[in-house]
Amino acid sequence: MTAAGFADALRSGTAGPLDMLPYGRLLALSFARDAGGVHLLMPYADALIGSPGRLHGGSIAGLMELAGMACVITAQPAGEPLPRIRPITITVDFMREGAARDTYAAGTVSKLGRRVVNVRTTAWQADRAKPIAAANINFLIDWP
Amino acid sequence: MTEAEDDAARRQRRFVQHFMRGVPHNAQLGIAYRGSGENWAELELPFAPHLLADPDYGVMASGPIFALMDTASGMSVFITRKAFEPHATLDLRVDYLRSPRPEATVIGRAECYRMTRQIAFVRGIAHDGDPADPIANVAGTFMFTAPSAPGMFAAAAKAPA
Numbered sequence: 001m002t003a004a005g006f007a008d009a010l011r012s013g014t015a016g017p018l019d020m021l022p023y024g025r026l027l028a029l030s031f032a033r034d035a036g037g038v039h040l041l042m043p044y045a046d047a048l049i050g051s052p053g054r055l056h057g058g059s060i061a062g063l064m065e066l067a068g069m070a071c072v073i074t075a076q077p078a079g080e081p082l083p084r085i086r087p088i089t090i091t092v093d094f095m096r097e098g099a100a101r102d103t104y105a106a107g108t109v110s111k112l113g114r115r116v117v118n119v120r121t122t123a124w125q126a127d128r129a130k131p132i133a134a135a136n137i138n139f140l141i142d143w144p
Numbered sequence: 145m146t147e148a149e150d151d152a153a154r155r156q157r158r159f160v161q162h163f164m165r166g167v168p169h170n171a172q173l174g175i176a177y178r179g180s181g182e183n184w185a186e187l188e189l190p191f192a193p194h195l196l197a198d199p200d201y202g203v204m205a206s207g208p209i210f211a212l213m214d215t216a217s218g219m220s221v222f223i224t225r226k227a228f229e230p231h232a233t234l235d236l237r238v239d240y241l242r243s244p245r246p247e248a249t250v251i252g253r254a255e256c257y258r259m260t261r262q263i264a265f266v267r268g269i270a271h272d273g274d275p276a277d278p279i280a281n282v283a284g285t286f287m288f289t290a291p292s293a294p295g296m297f298a299a300a301a302k303a304p305a
Contacts, residue, residue: 004200021196021197021198021205022193022194022195022196022197022199022205023194023195023196023197023205023207023208024197025194026172026194026195027207046168047168047169047171047172048168048169048172049167049168049169050167050168050169050170050215051167051230055169056167056168056169056170056211056214056215057210057211057214057233057236058169058173058207058208058210058211058212058214058215059169059207059211061207061210061211061214061236062205062206062207062208062210062211063207065205065206065207065210066197066205066207086240087206087240088239088240089237089238089239089240090206090210090237090238090240091235091236091237092210092233092235092236092237093234093235094232094233094234094235094236097232
């Protein structure tokens with residue numbers, strides 16, 4: 001997958017909406033560069049709620065998967081055609097309740113291989129040091 | 145199936161469907177109830193263009209499939225517990241075995257195969273028509289957030305449907 005537009009946005013801008021991905025538009029996601037890399041924002045919306053007053057685990061996981069994907073894209077060598085990047089496994093630990101407020105997520109590459117990239121992502125709300133969820137995601141890379 | 149059983153199944157289906165629509169994120173994704181048994185629940189995620197990650201290739205985002213399986217897993221816990229009592233997802237692992245066929249409805253089925261006083265263990269699959277050829281495999285654990293009072297579970301189990 002990896003819509004080329006997603007990669008272009010990450011590579012050329014410092015912030016912006018992920019409206020080139022229909023699912024990114026559904027969740028109203030945007031990205032921004034920070035000192036450590038790239039993070040995504042999922043602004044609070046009533047449609048993200050699962051049980052009363054709490055975010056649905058699926059919306060938090062969906063956000064973290066795209067944060068992991070963003071992290072894999074930015075780790076690829078510049079100037080080369082982008083490979084096809086697919087998540088193969090995701091393991092999510094839900095550590096705190098997702099409150100009805102804005103949520104952020106970012107990933108770090110644990111190992112950058114040519115065929116597999118292992119990524120750790122976290123999602124947080126008010127305090128980055130107190131993540132609401134963390135995920136290990138393994139991406140498979142297919143070169144053209 | 146007798147007419148009476150058929151009627152009861154329809155009533156249960158309407159009740160759960162109503163409950164599902166009341167969960168905003170399930171409604172946003174279009175997740176709907178298909179059926180349930182003693183310890184399992186089956187839901188569906190009909191195709192919709194806004195679920196795509198990559199419109200060029202028609203590839204569905206994996207987030208909605210995770211949401212489908214989280215919901216099916218949670219529902220299998222409610223059903224096995226015979227009570228809509230609160231629980232929290234402790235962890236959930238999804239292996240994406242292959243992409244769904246273009247524009248396919250994704251079906252998610254989860255079963256709670258073990259329940260202790262505090263934890264429910266769940267496994268499940270997602271498929272797009274043939275359960276023998278799954279799209280995703282799932283394993284998860286749920287923790288009961290408010291312990292049931294002694295006897296409450298038995299009372300709930302005996303309560304008329």
